[in-house]
Amino acid sequence: MTSNDVKPLQLIDSGTDTMPAPQRIAMTNALTAHGVINFQSFTPQGSTGHAFEYWTQTDPATGHTIGQDVIDFLNANIPPH
Numbered sequence: 001m002t003s004n005d006v007k008p009l010q011l012i013d014s015g016t017d018t019m020p021a022p023q024r025i026a027m028t029n030a031l032t033a034h035g036v037i038n039f040q041s042f043t044p045q046g047s048t049g050h051a052f053e054y055w056t057q058t059d060p061a062t063g064h065t066i067g068q069d070v071i072d073f074l075n076a077n078i079p080p081h
Contacts, residue, residue: 016048
């Protein structure tokens with residue numbers, strides 16, 4: 001598995017997400033161990049809820065909303081038609 005095999009991937013969870021954090025961390029570690037670099041993995045500070053429930057929360061790391069972080073990631077990784 002390499003960055004050529006894996007489409008751009010963004011892994012986000014929250015402090016109260018029903019998916020246990022170890023799953024995101026294990027996936028992050030597996031991708032990193034295989035040299036995959038076209039992904040992001042993080043837990044926004046102070047995040048609660050799931051998926052679109054934290055879309056409008058501000059990510060302290062970037063100062064943008066989580067939604068804008070996702071849009072920026074997609075724009076950076078999906079070539080225009």
